Amino acid sequence: MKIGVPREIKTHEYRVGLTPGAVREYVAAGHSVVVETNAGAGIGVTDDNYRKAGATILGSAREVFASSEMVVKVKEPQPPEWAQLRENQILFTYLHLAPDRPQANGLLKSGCTAIAYETVTDANGGLPLLAPMSEVAGRLAIEAAGSALKRYAGGRGLLIGGVPGVQPARIVVIGGGVVGTHAARMAVGLGAEVSILDRSIPRLRELDELFEGRVRTRYSTLEAIEEEVFAADVVIGAVLIPGASAPKLVSRGMLRSMRKGSVMIDVAIDQGGCFETSRPTTHAEPTYEVDGVIHYCVANMPGAVPVTSSQALNNATLPFGLALANKGFAAVLENPHLRAGLNVYRGRLTSRAVAESLGLPYSPIDQAAA
Numbered sequence: 001m002k003i004g005v006p007r008e009i010k011t012h013e014y015r016v017g018l019t020p021g022a023v024r025e026y027v028a029a030g031h032s033v034v035v036e037t038n039a040g041a042g043i044g045v046t047d048d049n050y051r052k053a054g055a056t057i058l059g060s061a062r063e064v065f066a067s068s069e070m071v072v073k074v075k076e077p078q079p080p081e082w083a084q085l086r087e088n089q090i091l092f093t094y095l096h097l098a099p100d101r102p103q104a105n106g107l108l109k110s111g112c113t114a115i116a117y118e119t120v121t122d123a124n125g126g127l128p129l130l131a132p133m134s135e136v137a138g139r140l141a142i143e144a145a146g147s148a149l150k151r152y153a154g155g156r157g158l159l160i161g162g163v164p165g166v167q168p169a170r171i172v173v174i175g176g177g178v179v180g181t182h183a184a185r186m187a188v189g190l191g192a193e194v195s196i197l198d199r200s201i202p203r204l205r206e207l208d209e210l211f212e213g214r215v216r217t218r219y220s221t222l223e224a225i226e227e228e229v230f231a232a233d234v235v236i237g238a239v240l241i242p243g244a245s246a247p248k249l250v251s252r253g254m255l256r257s258m259r260k261g262s263v264m265i266d267v268a269i270d271q272g273g274c275f276e277t278s279r280p281t282t283h284a285e286p287t288y289e290v291d292g293v294i295h296y297c298v299a300n301m302p303g304a305v306p307v308t309s310s311q312a313l314n315n316a317t318l319p320f321g322l323a324l325a326n327k328g329f330a331a332v333l334e335n336p337h338l339r340a341g342l343n344v345y346r347g348r349l350t351s352r353a354v355a356e357s358l359g360l361p362y363s364p365i366d367q368a369a370a
């Protein structure tokens with residue numbers, strides 16, 4: 001199959017759909033790959049690196065779209081890209097289509113087959129193409145907390161790990177899923193005192209075993225959140241209720257009892273945030289202060305580290321992308337996990353959740369493909 005990799009055009013998106021390492025895998029499997037010139041610039045990869053991996057460099061996105069049977073990207077296609085997609089072409093990328101009617105219309109009109117990274121599933125009921133970005137965000141959350149705790153940044157002036165004879169920072173993680181676990185791992189590694197709160201008792205059991213007593217686990221009730229937040233130097237918001245906005249677990253009232261210069265990192269901001277006082281921020285201006293408490297609420301945290309994020313994303317997408325390249329659309333019909341990723345097929349919406357949220361008709365894939 002001929003695979004195309006255009007340069008990402010969404011503002012401040014530096015990741016790339018295929019790294020040179022992934023290109024080598026496609027080429028080794030007998031496929032050809034075309035890459036738009038400078039597609040890898042955001043992660044420090046040159047056209048020559050892609051050529052050495054076996055790709056052909058093309059001068060424009062238009063040529064890449066026109067000559068490929070499958071387009072592999074990172075972000076949802078932008079309006080100029082919808083217009084270049086066509087029938088019988090596979091698009092494999094993040095779509096986040098549910099709240100995005102204009103994009104849905106664009107993809108439906110194009111007639112393309114669009115598979116969304118964020119709805120591809122795995123055998124454990126997880127979302128394997130979302131998980132790597134949650135891993136990155138969870139680990140970054142502790143780096144962001146360390147920066148915000150510095151006195152010159154408005155923080156308490158606290159070193160996360162303390163030093164011998166001086167107590168470390170107290171870090172509370174609300175939500176012990178992928179983000180929360182990776183945040184806790186970093187915090188423990190730096191020597192912090194860490195609590196994790198979750199609503200799932202099986203998950204709390206797993207965390208208890210995983211950290212072998214190095215973190216305190218607590219069932220997430222209003223009382224437990226209050227007690228933990230009042231004593232915290234850093235609170236990480238990492239909850240997710242699939243398909244719903246994040247619940248507001250830390251109220252403005254609770255903030256007033258926190259120490260001045262404490263730090264709140266709301267990773268769940270992309271789902272509306274789990275602190276009442278959260279509002280989305282950007283990497284250019286990541287923090288703001290409410291009642292003396294520093295807030296960090298960057299909605300695209302992995303964008304700060306595109307080299308790590310692109311590699312992590314490519315590792316996760318590669319087996320699915322190769323299956324699509326090897327078998328074409330038959331891979332979707334054969335593999336229930338890729339099938340879960342299918343959002344649009346020849347002008348029809350094949351994801352029930354997306355169709356319902358857009359208020360548009362849903363076509364099960366068997367009907368759409370008939």
Ligand SMILES: NC(=O)c1ccc[n+]([C@@H]2O[C@H](COP(=O)([O-])OP(=O)(O)OC[C@H]3O[C@@H](n4cnc5c(N)ncnc54)[C@H](O)[C@@H]3O)[C@@H](O)[C@H]2O)c1
Nearest residue numbers: 134137175176177178179198199220239240268299300301
């Ligand atoms: N800001 C970013 O750049 C960025 C990047 C990646 C992920 N995220 C977001 O981070 C959030 C967490 O993602 P994840 O992959 O870790 O999800 P996940 O499903 O792995 O984990 C979420 C956890 O929250 C727990 N939970 C639900 N309600 C709770 C409550 N009331 N109290 C305590 N815990 C509760 C669940 O039991 C689960 O263990 C999501 O909103 C995700 O979209 C943001």
